[in-house]
Amino acid sequence: MSGGEDSRTASDDSRPDGGYGPENEPAVTGPGGREADRATDADHDHGLPDAASVKRWLVTTNHKDIGILYTVTALFFLIFGGVMALLLRIQLWTPGEGLLTAMSYNQAVSAHGLIMIFWFLSPFAFGFANYVVPLQLGARDLAFPRLNALSYWLYLFSGLLFGVSFFQGGTFSGGWTMYAPLNVPVYTPNIGASTAVLALGLFVVSVTVSSVNFLTTMHRMRAEGLTLRRMPLFSWTILLTTWMMLFAFAALLAALMILSSDRLLGTQYFAATDAGGSLLWAHLFWFFGHPEVYIVFFPALGVMAECFQTFTGRRLVGRKWFIAAMVLVALQSFVVWMHHMFLTSINLEIKTLFMATTIGISLPFDLMVFALIYTMVKGRVRFTTPFLFSFGALLLFILGGITGVFLGAVVLDYEFRGTYWVVAHFHYVMVAGVTGLFGGLYYWFPKMTGKMYDEFLGKLHFGLYFVGFNLLYFPMFVAWETPRRDFVYPEAFVSWHQLSTVGGFLLGASFLVMFYNLGKSAVAGEEAGGNPWAYSMTTEWAVPSPPPLENFPGRPSFASGMLEFRRESGSERPRGVEAADGGPAPDGGVADAAELESAGGHDHGEDHASVWPFAVGVASFLTLLGLSGLQRGGFPGGAEGGFYLATTAVGGLGLGWSLVRLAAERFRGPYGPFGESWPFDGVENTKLGVWIFLASDVVLFGAFVGSYIFIRVAHGWTDWHELIPAAHVVTPGLINTYLLLTSSFAVVLALVAAEKGSRWGLVGALSLTFVLGVGFLVNKAIEWNHLFHLHGGEFAGGWTPGTNVASSTFYLTTGLHGLHVIAGLFITLYLIARAWNGAYLDDERPVEYFGLYWHFVDIVWLFLFPLFYIL
Structure with missing residues (x-):
């Protein structure tokens, strides 16, 4: 089925505000809504095999292919983490040991948290970011296509490495927060626990590579006239997310490197409880951990903003204040981490300060919530599946935010910490973001596949999802005295936990509907056309679905306040195309189908295929798998030690060779920039990428130096000399x-x-x-x-x-x-x-x-x- 009335072309007089003006987001004119809906396949001209071959997906560097790979892989990890969650809910049907042993339960709890937070949530969002952001910016690809492919393969192989940890005596069992000293070998001695830590470190490297690429692209590859102020809201959220990721994940990488050293080399950071090792881990982890909440939620917020605008027919109310609020939250996110540490020995004055910053960060969110509500009130709502998920995400986030205020108060946190109140609040916030992202999946599914999903099945998915979600998590507020990460709880809460278990299975069943709907629609769905939504006004809807290989039939420009495609050579006269809303193109012309079908055939010299990012991913996997066998700096004797040593050697040699070949490969990336590059107008792309990487490295070294100073002060600054020969x-x-x-x-x-x-x-x-x-x-x-x-x-x-x-x-x-x-x-x-x-x-x-x-x-x-x- 199509998207109902939203698949029609809107007339000007039906638009409550007349559309998006150039003072806000540039209006989009383009071929997306008419007869030129066919994307051409010129892949053979650019080194890419046919999309039906496996080789295509192993060598591709095109941002749209990478976006699809991210999305599909993230959905696989959703199933992986979801199975862990259902095991937990079965165990909690009655208090006491059941299906799982105590250690198996701890591993399932830890694996569920780690998989969902790291291998599902953010990568799912960046599947959309990879696919949509270059289109919204008017770019042909990300600035560094091979780095984009590398980030994906490192992500995939980090997840596979985590999966291997289950077969090495058991995976990590100390909780997803990996609190010290439970994270050192004395308490989690399995080799699989070390593998899980190394897998997470490889994931962070993937994130860093991706962050450098996105930041360079978004600051240097925007189309002419597309200033930061005019940039679409989804792209704005990705920009802020990647800046937060760059710094927050650098702190996590430092923590993981130190932890890996403690586990593999026998260093004494987090085992040194007398020198504040446990508190040091908490500082390092939560300096990452609280920005991670917004790293997860911001892309969902961008999806919500796009869907609210599209399905209400209104520009977002208070758009510039909405953006300012997001910027403020991104900055404040790094000064609230200590509210996760109210139960530690930190003095009350500092706790009070962080209580104030925690309350302060909620204020910009109030503005954003009211902006979305007023947009809905002032527009004409169309209850399509993407809007339902976006609206549902808003409702869930409001409840999650209100319950979080309780935890932001020092006195109440003493009571609630370590209980299921935290579990319920956490999921109402984080899974609210997931809800918004599923709205994005339905919203951009027609763009990615060229087919419409079944609207009835989409709404059925939402109904089952929303009921199952609340049935799963709301009873946890009632049974809040249940101890967190423990399957023994008071008998009085049995009925509430059984209700939660029913909700968990209902939530899981909703995804069966989704997978059936999207799978069937991708194969035999109704043709979506370039633009199936009436009021969608961002650039991705101005090209066919799916877009041609190089995205645009010419050079996009927003200089006039409307999207135009300028010729690549010769005359700079704008090539007019029919407007998406039925209005006239800037020069009155209409692009014919032949022009559009040649969009992917323009040879701008870019390459789109390289096998070496995949090779680096494989070699990294083997290297870290081998290193996981290290114990106090050496490999154990016997066949097991020989296996790990050999794997390390093979992986290390392969990694070195792959990196050399990657560096030596002749690869032509996208041309540009050709438009807006503020505030980096005079900085070339690669140079900016180096600067951004070094900014992340500053945080990495800062975390190491800060850890040294913290431990030395805890031990005694002058007494430290007694430890040195x-x-x-x-x-x-x-x-x-x-x-x-x-x-x-x-x-x-x-x-x-x-x-x-x-x-x-x-x-x-x-x-x-x-x-x-x-x-x-x-x-x-x-x-x-x-x-x-x-x-x-x-x-x-x-x-x-x-x-x-x-x-x-x-x-x-x-x-x-x-x-x-x-x-x-x-x-x-x-x-x-x-x-x-x-x-x-x-x-x-x-x-x-x-x-x-x-x-x-x-x-x-x-x-x-x-x-x-x-x-």
Whole structure:
């Protein structure tokens, strides 16, 4: 079935506000609603196999294909995590042990939380983001298509690695928050627990790669006239989400790297309870954890805003204030994390401060909620499936937000923390976001497939979903005294938990309806046309469904306040196309079908296929699977240890080879930018990508340095020296400081040589950089070897990473820096090899970008040297 009355073309007099004016979102004119609804397949001209072949999906770098891969994979993890949830609900039918043992229950609880939060929620949203955002921006693809593919494959293989953990003695069982000291091997000794931690770390790397790509694209690849102020609301939410992801996930990566070191190398960060290890984990985790709530909810908020506008026929009321509120929430999200720690030993004054920031962050959400409500009141609502899910998400989020206010108060949090009140509130907020995202799935399903879903089945899905959701979670508020993460609870709550279990299975059954509906519709559904919705005014609806390979029949421009497609060469006269709302195109012309069908055939030189992102994903999976077998820095003996050692070796070699081939591959990305790039007008795409990556790296090193300072203060700043041997002297660190500073100067010389066209000067300066970097590592190795093999005195057994917390912080922080140096040396070797053959003399930018990275590494050492050698 079609979308009912919304599949009709709207007349101007039926529009309550006359549409979206150029002062707000640019109005869209385009071929989306007429006879030119057919997307052409010019894939063979761009290195892509046919969409029906498996090879297509292994090598594609096109953003639309990657979006579909993200969406389908996220739905798989929805099933995976949902099965875990149903197991929990069966166990809770009556209090006490039942289907699952105590340990199995703990693993199911932990796996459910980790899978849903990391491998389903955000990736599901970014399936839409990958598909829709470049279309909304007027871009042909993301700025770095191969990085986009790499982010997907790292995501997929991180999830598969987590799945493997179940077969290694059991997965992680310490809860999705992984609180210390339960996260160290003393309490979770299974190899599978270490694998789960490594899998999560690989997922975070995927997120970082994706964040760099999206931020570069959204700041540098917008169409002419599409200023930030005019950008569609869904794209706005993705922009803010990726900025939050960039910094929040960097803090989580630091926590996971430290935890992996504790588990695999035997360091003493989180096991050191006397030095605040447990509190340190809570700070690191929740600095990520609370922004994660908004990282999950913001894309759903963008979907809701788009659906409210489309299905009420009204521009969002207070649009600029809505955007300002989102920006404010994104900033405030990093100053509220400690409200998750009200039950710790933090003093009352600080708790009171964070109670105030928690209440403060709720105020911008009030504005956003009222903006959505007023938009609905002032418009003419059309109760299609996407709108029903969006409206349902709003209702659920309001209830989740109100119940969250209780937890934001210190006194009430003492009572509610650790109970099912938290479970219910958490799901009313997080799954409210999921509800909105399912609205997005129905909203963009016609664009992705060219087919309409069955409207009756869509509404049936919503009815079962909404009833099942509330039947599942609302009784938890009533039975709130149930202890969290425990299957033993008072007999008085049996009926409420049984009601929740019925609701859980009803919620699960609703997805069977959804999968049947979408599967059947994708194969045999009604043709959707380019634009099945009456009032949809964003750019993706101005092209056929599904869009052609390179998205647009020309260069999109919003300079006039309306979408026009300008010619790629020759005259810049706008090529007019029929307006989506039936109005005239800017020049009165109408694009014919032949013009549109040639949209995918324009050869702009872009490539769309590369196998190396997939290869990097496979090699990363094998490398981390092998490393999971490490125990206190070594592999165990016997066949098991041999398997893990061999897997690490094969994966490591494959990873190195794949990265080299990825770097050496001749790949032409999308051209541009050709429009709005504020505030980075003078910064080239790759340079901006490097800067954004380094911003994330600042947070990573900041978390490591902050962890060192936190533990040292907790132990006693001056007492710290008692943990350090006299042999740990300043001289090696001072020598390394001189080596790195000199190497930075050598990089400057290399850039000057490239600018002057001096081939041998460039090769010589890069070679000097390499030699100085190797000298740094050799000096560091000599120092470490000496400390490892001390004789006599208190540290007669050597000062190793596991000796005490001081040695752990020293080796791990300087070791992280050393890994950055090693990565830089591999890049230097690559640059030397290419410079030897005459590269970079006519384009010195790669040398400049490498210099940014190398100077950053040197600057970091200028902080580490006094911290670990002098103070």
